[in-house]
Every structure is written in structure tokens, then in C-alpha cells.
Amino acid sequence: EVQLQESGPGLVKPSQSLSLTCSVTGYSITSNYWGWIRKFPGNKMEWMGYISYSGSTSYNPSLKSRISITRDTSKNQFFLQLNSVTTEDTATYYCARRRVFDYWGQGVMVTVSS
Amino acid sequence: DIQMTQSPASLSASLGETVTIECLASEDIYDILAWYQQKPGKSPQLLIYDASSLHTGVPSRFSGSGSGTQYSLKINSLQPEDFASYYCQNGLSAPLTFGSGTKLEIK
Numbered sequence: 323e324v325q326l327q328e329s330g331p332g333l334v335k336p337s338q339s340l341s342l343t344c345s346v347t348g349y350s351i352t353s354n355y356w357g358w359i360r361k362f363p364g365n366k367m368e369w370m371g372y373i374s375y376s377g378s379t380s381y382n383p384s385l386k387s388r389i390s391i392t393r394d395t396s397k398n399q400f401f402l403q404l405n406s407v408t409t410e411d412t413a414t415y416y417c418a419r420r421r422v423f424d425y426w427g428q429g430v431m432v433t434v435s436s
Numbered sequence: 437d438i439q440m441t442q443s444p445a446s447l448s449a450s451l452g453e454t455v456t457i458e459c460l461a462s463e464d465i466y467d468i469l470a471w472y473q474q475k476p477g478k479s480p481q482l483l484i485y486d487a488s489s490l491h492t493g494v495p496s497r498f499s500g501s502g503s504g505t506q507y508s509l510k511i512n513s514l515q516p517e518d519f520a521s522y523y524c525q526n527g528l529s530a531p532l533t534f535g536s537g538t539k540l541e542i543k
Contacts, residue, residue: 357532367480367523367534382531383437416479422470422527424491426479 324348326417326427334411334434340404344417344427351375351398355420358391358402360413361429368413372421373400407434438462438526442535448543454512457538459524461505468528471500471509475520484509485527516542 330342344356357372371381373391381389385404393400404411412434419425439462449455459469467487472480482491484500487507497512511518519542524535 365521365537367525367537369530369532369534380530384531421532422468422482422485422525423472423480424482424485426481429479 324419324425326419326425328415328417328427328430330415330430330432332431332433334407334432335436336408336434337406340402340407340411340415340432340434342402342415342417342430342432344400344402346398346400346419349419349425350395351393351400352395356391356393356400357418357421357423359416359418359423361416362413370402370404409434437531438465438529438533440524440526440533440535442524442538444538445536446539446541448541449514450543451514451516453514454510455514455540456511457509457522457524457540459502459507459509459535461507461526464504465526465528467503468526469500469502469507470525470527471498472523472525473518473520474523480523483522511540514540 325347327345334340353375355372358370361367373379388405390403414429414431416429417427441460443458469487471484474480483494488500499510522538526533
């Protein structure tokens with residue numbers, strides 16, 4: 323069974339970087355697409371970006387140069403880094419498989435606050 | 437970016453009723469449209485992909501239809517576990533975009 327699990331700090335200070343890990347079991351990240359999605363308070367959902375089976379990436383232009391998604395195939399993990407965070411980046415962050423998301427992690431709530 | 441306009445924002449219905457949720461894309465997305473259900477404190481769950489294909493394990497009372505820019509999710513004979521939030525999603529082209537959601541509440 324495919325399982326994804328996010329991990330990372332739940333509190334980040336403004337202007338710092340948010341770093342999350344998605345650990346995948348039951349399926350190799352060298353196949354398919356692996357993405358990050360966030361849900362804001364108020365329930366808006368935003369796709370942030372993905373990393374493909376080949377390691378290529380695609381990002382939401384709204385995040386401009388703040389975002390980076392990388393991977394470690396030896397650990398079957400992929401990572402999100404979001405730089406220069408503000409309070410508007412407070413959200414629940416999910417990792418998921420594919421471009422139509424058939425498997426999701428349980429989500430991690432991240433609060434940006436001093 | 438492809439904008440997804442979802443309606444209604446909220447919906448109140450009784451057990452056993454049938455409800456329909458609509459999603460309008462700002463351009464043709466060639467049926468690359470997904471529907472998700474999300475319950476409080478849980479991650480979204482895929483219900484429908486490619487506009488009308490039922491994801492594994494999803495009850496047959498859920499169905500999707502539409503083409504081009506107009507899509508809908510229908511839930512027949514509402515069960516207690518169906519009261520949740522629902523989202524549509526453009527899967528055609530990046531940036532992948534979601535509708536604003538529909539909260540289905542019990543009447």
C-alpha cells in the first residue's frame with residue numbers, strides 16, 4: 323500500500339525558511355509525480371509544485387523563486403523548502419502522489435509566527 | 437492559469453437526498469478533472485478522476501460528468517458519512533488549480 327507522511331516543524335518565524343519532508347513507503351518516487359499542496363485557514367487549496375520521476379520540477383508561479391522541491395531517492399523521500407515565509411504561509415501542508423492526487427499524507431499544520 | 441469556479445459554496449441536504457455540485461473551468465480542460473472529499477482533520481480523498489471515472493473503493497452513489505469547461509459531481513442517496521467538503525481540481529496543466537470548495541451539511 324502506498325503511504326505518505328509529512329514531517330517538519332509546526333512553527334516557523336517570519337522571514338525564515340519552512341522545510342518539510344515527505345516519506346513514501348510502498349512505491350518508488352522514481353516513478354510518477356510527487357507534489358506539495360497546502361490548505362489555508364478559510365479552506366482555500368493551493369498546489370505548490372511537484373517533482374517528477376526524473377527529478378524535474380514544476381512550481382506554482384505564485385510562489386516565484388521562494389520554493390524548491392528536491393528528493394533523496396535512496397531514502398524514498400522528497401522535500402519542500404519555502405523561503406522568506408510570512409504569516410500568509412500559515413497553512414496545513416500535504417504531500418501527495420501524481421497530478422491528480424490519488425494518495426495523500428495526513429498533513430502537517432505549519433504556523434508562521436514570531 | 438486555469439480558474440476553477442465551484443458552486444455552491446455550501447449546501448444543506450437530508451439523508452437519502454441527491455445533490456449536485458458544479459465546477460466551471462475558465463478554459464477547456466479536456467476532462468482532466470478530479471473531485472475530492474475532505475472531512476475535518478483528515479486529508480482529501482480522491483473520488484473521481486478524468487471527470488467521470490470512479491476511484492478505487494469509492495461508493496457507486498458518487499458520479500461525475502461533464503466535458504469541456506463544465507463538470508459536476510452527483511451524490512445519490514446521501515449517507516451520514518457523505519457530509520463533508522468537496523473540491524474540484526484541474527489536472528490538465530500547471531499550475532494545477534482547485535475550486536473553492538463546497539461544504540455539504542446535514543439538514
